[in-house]
Amino acid sequence: MGYSSMWEPGEPGVPADLRPEIPHPARMYDYYLGGKDNFPADRAAAERALAANPEFRSTARANRAFLTRAVRCVADLGIDQFLDIGTGIPTAGNTHEIAQAVDPGARVVYVDNDPIVLAHARALMGGTAVGRTTVIQSDLRRPDELLAATEAEKLLDFDRPMALVLAAVLHFVPDREGPYEIVRTLLDTLAPGSHLILSHGTADFIPAEVRDRVTGVYDKATAPLVGRSREQVRDFLDGLEVLDPGVVTVPLWRPGNTPAPGSDRVSMYGAVARKP
Template identity: 45%
Template sequence: MRRKNAPGAGRVTPKSSQLDTSTPHPARRYNYWLGGKDNFAADRQSGDEISRLFPTAMIAARANRAFLRRAVSYLAHRGIRQFLDIGTGLPAPDNTHEVAQRIAPSSRVVYVDNDPIVMVHARALLQSHPEGRTAYLEGDLREPQAILRHRLLKQTLDMTEPVALLLVAVLHFIQDDDEAVAVVKKLRDSLPSGSYLVVSNATTDFNAPEVVAAYEGMVAAGKNDIRCRPKEQFSRFLDGLELVEPGIVPANDWRAEDLGDPERPSAADVSLYGAVGRVL
């Protein structure tokens, strides 16, 4: 699972001096699950605690990454040339601009995250194709207007033309359902017709009752910062959009046939909903 921090973290102004290695951060925890080295003891401890409850956490992280890759590829093939990826996470194979620019070298991507380490690595490692452009800004999903007003976003994306808004495994770090929906609405309202929303969110809909009970116990104890949402709640993010087939499904099943791989993890292993909707 991927990205975002606790309430209050992250502003659109640089704050690298505020790096807190004693508090686990989802981007670094995700990096740990994938075998990376850009993480600290608090991230590893948090990751291990969640993995004891969800032993397939690494499978879920990889399935989420594959969903992002398929969604970006799908949209790039259909003419989308602008991408706003909020909750970027640490660089890993097939970053958004790499997938999009393989298909359309002129694609433009703005990455947003609230972890200073993510931004340092992104600026150093994520090099755009010469025909396209990438920009990186430090910002918090809970402050959508600050992101939308940022000069780097305005310099990189033309918000009068279709944009793909990527909120992949990030909304489940906003605990309050109404707040999460309001954030998505503010971002969606800034997009012109023909834009798309790509979204995934953790869920316990596919898990056994004992797993659900254990998850709820971790949340109550403050050991799990992920808000698992049922399908009914997840669908609120897509109200008023035209759903791309196959609609709201387990993220590992979203257009999985595009991979040509008959084997894929189960919905319970991944425990994520995924969907893509078009702005009318």
């Protein structure tokens, strides 16, 4: 049962920290994907974003497909530990499902700061008996605290290579909050041979007026939306060995079949890179 069918804003029993009256990007993303774990404020904001850019829904789906391919890729390379930050509300094709399909012993830690995400993720973990997956509450914008909380779980071995998953999350961190420094702090903690799986929204292919309408929607949510250029996304990978085909729109990252027309203009870049 989704939260939207359990609670409505203002109803008794809604935890205050859910802030259901304020749109949240994770719940809006869930709506784009056809999920039901969202509140009326999330749905209204998502519809305004879709009115400005109807491709938001297909972009969200393309990003999920990229995540599936990228996680499978690094698992096939022997990576058996995954730190997935800003995981979002669980849906089909979660990181642990993909990784453990390749290696049943793969270990996964999910990190998010949204209570609704945590509630759903913990329920998912509690019902699977996987035993090597957990979820913690922490904030990407405080990487030192996040890493300390992750290490306290003792599920991941930071002396061995792992995959850091930052899928569709960094575009909610504005420049004033130091997104590049955050990524560098996280990467500096990881062992050589670790991989970064990154996807990031962009406004490279949309008119300025559309960009402004979309960012205006997110300015009223719990986090702003910052679309970065291909070059700016590439800067997150400085010092890393970028796997082929480099930084490309997410449908073009090792698609496995012929991409649909327009795939080179989808408003989300993706890349996988290795720490030397």
